[in-house]
Amino acid sequence: MSKELRFQLGDYPSSVIIQENIPRLEELYPGAGEGGKDGGPGALLVCDENTAPLARRVSGDLPLTTLPPGEEHKGWKAVETILRDARRGGLGRDGLFIGVGGGAVCDLTAFAASIYMRGAALRLIPTTLLCVVDAALGGKTGFDLGGIKNLAGTFYPAERIVIALEALETLPPREWKSGAAELIKAAVLDGDAAFLERLQRPFTGPGGTPSSLEALVPLLERALTVKGRIVEADPREQFDGETGGGRILLNLGHTFGHALEAALGLGTISHGEAVAWGLARSLDLGAALGITPPGRETAIREVLEAWGYETAVPYPGGDAGFDRRFREALENDKKKKAGKPRFVVPGARGARVVPWSLEVEACLYSLLSKR
Amino acid sequence: MSKELRFQLGDYPSSVIIQENIPRLEELYPGAGEGGKDGGPGALLVCDENTAPLARRVSGDLPLTTLPPGEEHKGWKAVETILRDARRGGLGRDGLFIGVGGGAVCDLTAFAASIYMRGAALRLIPTTLLCVVDAALGGKTGFDLGGIKNLAGTFYPAERIVIALEALETLPPREWKSGAAELIKAAVLDGDAAFLERLQRPFTGPGGTPSSLEALVPLLERALTVKGRIVEADPREQFDGETGGGRILLNLGHTFGHALEAALGLGTISHGEAVAWGLARSLDLGAALGITPPGRETAIREVLEAWGYETAVPYPGGDAGFDRRFREALENDKKKKAGKPRFVVPGARGARVVPWSLEVEACLYSLLSKR
Numbered sequence: 001m002s003k004e005l006r007f008q009l010g011d012y013p014s015s016v017i018i019q020e021n022i023p024r025l026e027e028l029y030p031g032a033g034e035g036g037k038d039g040g041p042g043a044l045l046v047c048d049e050n051t052a053p054l055a056r057r058v059s060g061d062l063p064l065t066t067l068p069p070g071e072e073h074k075g076w077k078a079v080e081t082i083l084r085d086a087r088r089g090g091l092g093r094d095g096l097f098i099g100v101g102g103g104a105v106c107d108l109t110a111f112a113a114s115i116y117m118r119g120a121a122l123r124l125i126p127t128t129l130l131c132v133v134d135a136a137l138g139g140k141t142g143f144d145l146g147g148i149k150n151l152a153g154t155f156y157p158a159e160r161i162v163i164a165l166e167a168l169e170t171l172p173p174r175e176w177k178s179g180a181a182e183l184i185k186a187a188v189l190d191g192d193a194a195f196l197e198r199l200q201r202p203f204t205g206p207g208g209t210p211s212s213l214e215a216l217v218p219l220l221e222r223a224l225t226v227k228g229r230i231v232e233a234d235p236r237e238q239f240d241g242e243t244g245g246g247r248i249l250l251n252l253g254h255t256f257g258h259a260l261e262a263a264l265g266l267g268t269i270s271h272g273e274a275v276a277w278g279l280a281r282s283l284d285l286g287a288a289l290g291i292t293p294p295g296r297e298t299a300i301r302e303v304l305e306a307w308g309y310e311t312a313v314p315y316p317g318g319d320a321g322f323d324r325r326f327r328e329a330l331e332n333d334k335k336k337k338a339g340k341p342r343f344v345v346p347g348a349r350g351a352r353v354v355p356w357s358l359e360v361e362a363c364l365y366s367l368l369s370k371r
Numbered sequence: 372m373s374k375e376l377r378f379q380l381g382d383y384p385s386s387v388i389i390q391e392n393i394p395r396l397e398e399l400y401p402g403a404g405e406g407g408k409d410g411g412p413g414a415l416l417v418c419d420e421n422t423a424p425l426a427r428r429v430s431g432d433l434p435l436t437t438l439p440p441g442e443e444h445k446g447w448k449a450v451e452t453i454l455r456d457a458r459r460g461g462l463g464r465d466g467l468f469i470g471v472g473g474g475a476v477c478d479l480t481a482f483a484a485s486i487y488m489r490g491a492a493l494r495l496i497p498t499t500l501l502c503v504v505d506a507a508l509g510g511k512t513g514f515d516l517g518g519i520k521n522l523a524g525t526f527y528p529a530e531r532i533v534i535a536l537e538a539l540e541t542l543p544p545r546e547w548k549s550g551a552a553e554l555i556k557a558a559v560l561d562g563d564a565a566f567l568e569r570l571q572r573p574f575t576g577p578g579g580t581p582s583s584l585e586a587l588v589p590l591l592e593r594a595l596t597v598k599g600r601i602v603e604a605d606p607r608e609q610f611d612g613e614t615g616g617g618r619i620l621l622n623l624g625h626t627f628g629h630a631l632e633a634a635l636g637l638g639t640i641s642h643g644e645a646v647a648w649g650l651a652r653s654l655d656l657g658a659a660l661g662i663t664p665p666g667r668e669t670a671i672r673e674v675l676e677a678w679g680y681e682t683a684v685p686y687p688g689g690d691a692g693f694d695r696r697f698r699e700a701l702e703n704d705k706k707k708k709a710g711k712p713r714f715v716v717p718g719a720r721g722a723r724v725v726p727w728s729l730e731v732e733a734c735l736y737s738l739l740s741k742r
Contacts, residue, residue, distance in 0.1 A: 011382065076447060080516070087517055090703070115486075115523040118511065119607070140489065145451070146458055152486040154525060236490070332461070 001214075005221065007157075007228040009139050010235035014157035016137055016224055018217060022164045025059040028123045029096045041121075042091035046082055046109040047100045051127050054167055055100040058125070062098075063089040067105060072267040074104040074144050076152075082112035086120075093117040100167075102128035102175075103135035103271065107150070110141035114156035124158040127167040129179025130272055133186065133223045136161045138231045138250075144266060148332075149258055155236050163220065165213040173207035178272030180307055185252050185275060186223035188300055188346050189230070195222050196299065202307050240353075252344040252351050253279035255333050260315060262329035263322050276309035281367070284313075285354070286345030288363040293348050300346060313367065327368070372585075376592065378528075378599040380510050381606035385528035387508055387595055389588060393535045396430040399494045400467050412492075413462035417453055417480040418471045422498050425538055426471040429496070433469075434460040438476060443638040445475040445515045447523075453483035457491075464488040473499035473546075474506035474642065478521070481512035485527035495529045498538040500550025501643055504557065504594045507532045509602045509621075515637060519703075520629055526607050534591065536584040544578035548678065549643030555674055556623050556646060557594035559717050560601070566593050567670065573678050611724075623715040623722050624650035626704050631686060633700035634693050647680035652738070655684075656725070657716030659734040664719050671717060684738065698739070 002019040017023075029043065045062050047055035048069040055064060065085040067078050086095065097120055099109030106124050113122040126136040142153025180203070187196040198219065205211040230249055233239075239246030257278030261269065283300055286292030304311055314322065333341040340356030354360060373390040388394075400414065416433045418426035419440040426435060436456040438449050457466065468491055470480030477495050484493040497507040513524025551574070558567040569590065576582040601620055604610075610617030628649030632640065654671055657663030675682055685693065704712040711727030725731060 076451065080447065083523060084517055087519065087522065115513075115525055117522065118513065118524045118526055142486075142489065146455055148458065151458065151488065152454060153489045154486055155489055 001217075003217070003221065005224055005228060007137070007232055009157045009231055010155070012139065012157040012159070012235075014137065014139065014159060014161070016161045016163060016228075018163045018165070018220060020165055022054055022057045022125065022167060023162045024057075025062065025098075028058070028098060028160065028162070029121065041094040041096065042086075042089055043096040043098060044082070044086045044089050044091060045098050045100060046105060046112070048102075048105050051101040051105065051167075054125070054127060055098075058098060058100065067101075067108065069101075069104070070267055071104055071144070071149075071271075074108060076143060076145065078104075078108050079112050079115075079143055082108065083116055086112070086116055091116070091120065093120060096121040096123065098123045098125065100125045100127060101131070102126065103131045106131050106136050107140070107142050107153070110156055110158060111143055111153055114141055114154040119156070122156065122158045124161045125164060125167065126161065128171060128175050129168065130175070130182055130270075131179075132163050132168070132220060133179055134182040134227065136163075137224055137227055139235060147262065147266065149261065149266065157235075165216075168213060168216075171209070173209055174270065176203055176209050177307065177309075178270035181253070181272035181276040181279070181309065183219060183223050184300075184303055184307070185250075185279065186226045187303075188279070189249055189252060189351055190222070190226045191350055193349075195219075195226075196303060199303050200299075200306060208308075246353070248342065248353055249344055249351055252346070253277075253282055255330065255341055255343055256281035258333065259326050259329035263318065263326035264315070273309060276304055276307070277311055277315065280304055280309075280311035281313070282343065282345045282351075284367045285343055285360070285363055286347070286352075288367065289345065289354065289359065291352060291354070292346045296346055296348060323368070330364075372588075374588070374592065376595055376599060378508070378603055380528045380602055381526070383510065383528040383530070383606075385508065385510065385530060385532070387532045387534060387599075389534045389536070389591060391536050393425055393428040393496065393538060394533045395428075396433065396469075399429070399469060399531065399533070400492065412465040412467065413457075413460055414467040414469060415453070415457045415460050415462060416469050416471060417476060417483070419473075419476050422472040422476065422538075425496070425498060426469075429469060429471065438472075438479065440472075440475070441638055442475055442515070442520075442642075445479060447514060447516065449475075449479050450483050450486075450514055453480065454487055457483070457487055462487070462491065464491060467492040467494065469494045469496065471496045471498060472502070473497070474502045477502050477507050478511070478513050478524070481527055481529060482514055482524055485512055485525040490527070493527065493529045495532045496535060496538065497532065499542060499546050500539065501546070501553055501641075502550075503534050503539070503591060504550055505553040505598070507534075508595055508598055510606060518633065518637065520632065520637065528606075536587075539584060539587075542580070544580055545641065547574055547580050548680075549641035551678055552624070552643035552647040552650070552680065554590060554594050555671075555678070556621075556650065557597045558674075559650070559671055560620055560623060560722055561593070561597045562721055564720075566590075566597075567674060570674050571677060579679075617724070619713065619724055620715055620722050623717070624648075624653055626701065626712055626714055627652035629704065630697050630700035634689065634697035635686070644680060647675055647678070648682055648686065651675055651680075651682035652684070653714065653716045653722075655738045656714055656731070656734055657718070657723075659738065660716065660725065660730065662723055662725065663717045667717055667719060694739070701735075 006015045045055045097113035126132045139157035142150035145151040203210040234247040237247040253275040257274035343354045377386045468484035497503045510528035513521035516522040574581040605618040608618040624646040628645035632645045714725045
């Protein structure tokens with residue numbers, strides 16, 4: 001089994017291949033194995049401590065950069081480590097960076113590749129559901145700075161993303177739950193309601209894992225197609241979103257979710273849990289503004305609850321400074337325009353962008369202060 | 372007096388305006404003055420200790436980042452300072468970065484703008500001849516890492532570059548000499564021999580400065596047009612150069628020049644002095660390979676000598692490890708392809724790219740070991 005989805009993201013072709021096994025180096029980039037020092041363009045594998053064994057399967061001979069795992073290490077220091085190792089490995093401008101891991105490894109590897117000699121070759125092998133469904137595709141790279149998620153980054157799509165199902169076999173239940181939030185987001189954005197219906201029944205394997213990876217493939221394809229089409233239409237996120245469409249739609253659940261992550265401290269909860277909580281907030285706002293019809297609001301809430309996501313306001317366990325930090329983070333959202341954040345809320349079908357207004361502010365105030 | 376040269380560099384329009392005075396903020400970006408914290412997109416001025424008074428002329432109200440001057444401070448730390456100040460100033464994704472300074476300030480500001488929230492607005496006001504003629508136009512941004520010049524960077528053209536002649540009034544003779552090397556390079560690349568002829572008479576003002584800034588304008592225009600056309604044809608330097616044209620032509624004198632800078636230690640000599648020395652080496656190689664006709668070789672050497680550039684081999688004053696470091700730097704050149712550096716040498720007209728070969732290696736060996 002092997003499937004390929006091809007996208008054109010601005011200047012960059014980007015394809016996603018879904019297959020059983022971890023690809024070997026020659027599949028990823030013929031000729032890369034010759035090595036930078038010895039006359040070839042050179043290649044570098046980047047992974048974290050959890051994915052090192054998978055990365056070694058791509059090639060036993062390449063230099064390997066092993067990063068400390070987790071969002072809390074997704075800073076400049078990790079980028080610098082990758083760049084120095086690439087240099088030490090003798091990679092030229094035509095050299096290859098291969099990221100094997102979750103969102104942090106993929107974002108960091110892609111960022112490093114995008115700035116190494118102003119842009120080297122890039123392949124990604126995502127190893128978490130979250131990264132498979134969301135982070136690997138779309139060209140966004142980045143790292144955290146000053147406590148702000150992805151404050152620095154570039155637009156640099158991987159030419160090839162290989163989703164190897166065997167890499168997902170040993171994922172713990174927590175990772176499946178985290179990634180499922182992005183599947184739900186894609187289903188809400190999808191024009192076709194059938195996708196959301198399929199997600200009303202959570203993964204039914206042990207502890208909330210999928211009962212079979214094969215059964216997962218159509219869901220992945222659908223979610224990637226939804227995302228890929230949105231990115232193709234607006235690769236660099238230049239649409240203002242208010243005229244419909246645009247990459248900002250992918251921010252559904254994220255404006256609130258990022259603020260939650262910032263207020264709790266980066267790395268305290270998984271990105272997916274934050275997005276699911278943010279989705280619930282976007283339902284609150286959409287319903288209060290009369291944009292999300294009651295039937296749709298209920299359908300989406302039921303899916304979030306079926307998966308067991310925390311959706312309460314305020315978020316349980318926040319300390320005394322939580323409200324202030326949350327509000328500050330929300331007001332400093334990266335996607336703000338003319339100094340104000342914008343919100344994406346589910347509509348009757350798909351989702352809509354809501355610019356800041358006094359009405360939005362009043363709704364937010366009453367939603368966030370209810371206790 | 373005001374002139375505008377417009378270029379389209381891949382996806383990015385980029386225009387150069389030559390005018391008398393430092394532009395005011397409103398000329399650069401209407402509306403930017405409203406400030407990030409108060410609802411506007413926000414703007415940040417970046418300069419170094421030498422150019423701070425000029426930067427303040429753009430706007431007295433904007434936040435100002437003052438970097439330590441010089442190539443030796445062109446590292447990640449400076450980039451991080453700019454990004455943190457932008458964040459502190461409340462700049463959004465639609466915020467504006469304005470770089471006022473020489474090559475280091477412009478490269479750093481442009482790099483920071485290119486990665487801030489994955490790309491903010493950018494204007495440059497170059498204040499050295501080198502930056503006016505070369506660094507500000509063309510979209511190359513970057514900083515030094517691990518002792519390698521611009522090891523990290525992006526392609527991100529400024530939408531508007533304003534060359535304000537008054538900013539050049541107080542430049543010391545050393546800066547004019549440094550920048551003139553890029554003028555000479557542009558003249559060698561130019562199809563029209565008249566440009567090189569005009570440079571056979573150096574600047575005739577006090578100490579080697581131009582006798583009048585007005586008289587400089589046609590030279591700047593010509594050099595910018597030569598560069599702009601080459602970049603328009605190959606914005607991301609993807610041509611291999613062996614089929615003619617391509618951005619790599621702009622590397623004339625730079626393969627050797629960068630290796631000289633690396634071997635002496637970054638910042639020991641000016642970039643322009645290194646490029647001029649590298650131009651002399653490319654003449655050695657072009658002549659030895661029979662690519663540079665004797666008459667042209669003589670004409671270019673005469674210009675280099677008229678300007679008083681050091682062109683001797685070995686470079687005077689190098690220590691015992693110089694030869695080894697120079698050779699290592701040359702072999703690790705960023706522009707190498709399949710593990711080998713390439714060279715640009717003057718032809719009968721313009722310049723040509725010479726790939727690595729045993730013949731090139733033999734020529735290089737005999738040139739570089741002659742003492």
